[in-house]
Amino acid sequence: MDELNQGKSLSEGDVVTGKVVKVEEKHALVDIDYKVEGILPISELSNLHVEKITDVISEGDEVTLKVKKIEENDDESEVILSKRLVDAEKVWEQLEDKLANGEVFEAEIKEVVKGGLVADVGLRGFIPASHVETYFVEDFEDYKGKTLTLKVIELDREKNRVILSHKAVEEEEQAKQKQDVLEKINDGDIVEGVVQRLTDFGAFVDIGGIDGLVHISQLSHEHIDKVSDVLSEGETIKVKVLSVDRDSERISLSVKDVLPGPWEGIESKVKAGDVIEGTVKRLVNFGAFVEVLPGIEGLVHISQISDRHIGTPGEVLEVGQSVKVKVLDVSEKDKKISLSIREVENDQNKKEIEQYTKEQDQGTFQLGDVIGEQLGKLKE
CATH class of the missing domain: 2.40.50.140 (Nucleic acid-binding proteins)
Incomplete structure (x- = not known):
């Protein structure tokens, strides 16, 4: 056995090394080279909840323990041992180093409790709800059993308080990514x-x-x-x-x-001679700008607004008015479209005249047929 175990004297607080000789439901017996075997209760196995002793130790294991309590009676003695206290001492030192160095480490989430999560860091490490993520989390149940990257943000040995944060790790990573993007x-x-x-x-x-x-x-x-x-x-x-x-x-x-510019491929969408509808967007001294497609405005020169002489475009047009225009010329390269309102009206007038003339010709032809037919009947 360890030198610390030699001799028959033993005091509370001593650290001893012993061999597990028997494992029962609620405790284990450990040979520590003393006049009686030490008792290691299940509650002293770990700082976290333990369901079964055999989840942590087995018969034959050599373990380092701290003497928690000694009861000496005339007839018998009882020595209560703790693995939890020995482990805790090492863990506190490790956590203090992690806090001092700002170290990022991983730990498994063991419990979901009111106000946050409990992580296994050798001690019960508490992650407040506000330190779980950089965003609001409504339900923490899915975190149980998961492994999170964490940082120590607060330690207090006297109060046995270990406060951890996953949010701090995420924020640090986000800040790094931000700088990387800004540099590149x-x-x-x-x-x-x-x-x-x-x-x-x-x-x-x-x-x-x-x-x-x-x-x-x-x-x-x-x-x-x-x-x-x-x-x-x-x-x-x-x-x-x-x-x-x-x-x-x-x-x-x-x-x-x-996005493709509004003028891209315009010559395949609009061709000279097309009659299209547009909206008057701006009136200027020399004409009117009419939007014929989203983002596409063409110019109707003042000379192409009306057959009659006008002093300003505002005499016959107003902003927001819908008008039909004829495309005179299109240039994708120059991003220009020349339009005419006058030619639409002239084309319409010509069409109406042609239609009227056609109807008149048809009317005359029909009247002649009727007169001829009647004359034929009279000769008979």
Whole structure:
């Protein structure tokens, strides 16, 4: 046996090494080279709850224990031993080192209790509910049996208090990821992100550890009234980095710049001679700008507004008015479309005249047939 066990004197607090000679339901007997075998109660096996003694020790095991209590009577003596106290001493030293060094370690969640979780760190380590995750968790039942990465945030030996945090580990990791992104990302990069939050003025998008802002004006080539009309929280999107301010940790993003431009392929959508409907968007001295497709405005020159002479476009048009226009010319390269209202009206007038003339010709032909037929009958 260990030298500490030699001799017949034994005091409370002594650390001894002994051999397990018998395991019973509620305790084990340990030969510590003393006049009586020491009693190791199940409650002194571990700082955590133990269902069966054999889950921790077996007959024949050599164990290091602390003498918790000695009762000497005339006829008999009783020595109560503790494995829990020996283990606790080592664990306290280890935990103090972890706290001092900010070490991250893993531990299994053993219990879900009121206000948080209990982890096995050799002692009962408590993780308050507010320190489980960086976000709110409603039900902790799924955590039982899981292994979490943790940090020690508070220790108190006198009160036997060990406070742990998984949230602190996550926040540290997030901060590291944030810095990594800030160092690597550059203006013009196209990256994938997840929409985190919608506001009146835009959307915040997580691009791998840091949120960037997509202003509402950068959501679409078209005018957007509400951000929720085009984006949803949790949606994965591609964005272009417009600017990175590493000092203030601000990143400006654009969805619009990764979408096809409104002028892209316009010549296959609109051709010279097409008559289409549009909305008057702006009136200027030399004409009117009419939106014919989302984000596409064409110019109706003042000379193409009406057959009659007008001084200003405002004499016959107003903003918001729907008009039919004829496409005179389209250029994707120059991003220009020339339009005419006058030609639509002229074409319509020509069509009406042609239709009227056709009807007149048909009417004359039918009248002649009737007169001829009647004359024929008279000759008979």
